[in-house]
Amino acid sequence: MSPHPRTAAEVDRLDPARALLAGGTDLLVRRRAGHQGGPLADVSRLRDAPAPVRRLSDGSIWLSALAPLSVIDRELGGKLPGLRAAIACFASGQIRNRATLGGNLANASPAADGVPPLVVAGAVLRLRGPAGRREIPVTEFATGPGRTRLAPGEWIENIDVPPQPAHAGFRKIAGRRALAISIVSLAWTWDRGPGGALTGVRLAAGAVAPVVVRCPGAEAALEGRAPTPDVVAAAVAALGHDISPISDLRASAGYRRAALAGALTEALTPALTEAPARRNT
Amino acid sequence: MKVNGVPVTPPDPDARLLDYLRDDLGLIGAKEGCGMGECGSCTVLMDGVPVCSCLVLVCQAEDADVTTVEGLRRTALQEAFVTGQAVQCGFCIAGMVVSASALLAEHPDPTDEQIRAGLEGNLCRCTGYGAIVRAVREAAR
């Protein structure tokens, strides 16, 4: 294998036939199973890798696509609680010390836990490669399981997250707490407006469609309304039309629908108990 | 690369770190249980943090400080595993001890919850984990 790149510019000039090796937690597992046996280029040790987390003066945050999840988590401090909640239930400590957001995005699994929080956050991926740089919203990046809009030789350098609303979270439902692939996942963000109304509601669900999806029906059922039990029920009903889960070895489509409905109800429950108390006092 | 403090020059940059440690250096503490990041029996420290050596290539650890169970200086922890009868077949234990040493470096007085979280990436098919958690708690005293 020819020498590994040590700068971002060297990555841009690589033969596109060489697969980028970041944390290796997807790629080396696939190789062991006999897939993707071609030449690799290690990008885990670039000298000019972007800082893991960079806070900009306009309130936005740039995340490095190449930094291990555990480093991103530590450096975020109290920021991006939805992404941090996803990292907290991601694989195991050993995997989080290697796995990257770039690898999670490029692997394009519909069950990727790092992706729903970035989708609700309206993140933009900063790509670069032989043809220069471009930006693409994370919502447009994956086109199907394992498929993305990356051109040959193109790679993800940064993830740009704009300023966020006050409330964000992530819920994963899986077979066990650690080292389990999501059966379903849900990420959310919202603000609370006058009278406790939910504003800026964004929901994204994992493992219920070929790619991570926004849930526009459920979002519309919540937007501008104070969360009462009726509003929550309407949102849960609308959620059923936003998703197209399949049955596979981990769960049936019916289980996925029920579990995601439960996750949304749970996510809204704190808002529900807050709102009437505020009105009465 | 340094392994347990000793500078080394691995012959094959594309080998898995686990294979280099075991086959070339004879450090057979780290074991291959699954070879895919699931079991943690291959856990070593890379610059102080636990990683699965089955999912790291030698070229990725070129500038790293690698510590295997053989290089740990935390005898109190190892003794607690032995005296607490936290070892049955032993296959998982090197990985457990390496993860536990990183946990204790971060949380010298961990709660049971922190111990279980610190060992979440290490599977044991024998002990049922109770004795392992008690041994780590004992070592922290």
Ligand SMILES: Cc1cc2nc3c(=O)[nH]c(=O)nc-3n(C[C@H](O)[C@H](O)[C@H](O)COP(=O)(O)OP(=O)(O)OC[C@H]3O[C@@H](n4cnc5c(N)ncnc54)[C@H](O)[C@@H]3O)c2cc1C
């Ligand atoms: C035991 C285990 C448990 C796991 N648990 C979870 C889990 O709970 N949740 C979850 O979502 N995933 C999980 N995974 C999957 C995996 O850890 C993640 O998808 C991880 O984020 C991949 O990142 P990586 O850096 O290891 O990618 P790599 O394996 O290095 O690369 C994956 C793919 O992305 C490409 N790539 C990497 N970086 C870039 C980049 N910057 N630009 C363009 N392409 C790039 C590579 O060429 C490759 O095709 C698990 C894996 C294992 C082994």
Ligand code: FES
């Ligand atoms: S052998 Fe590496 S995690 Fe199982």
Ligand code: FES
């Ligand atoms: S002691 Fe046998 S696997 Fe843990």
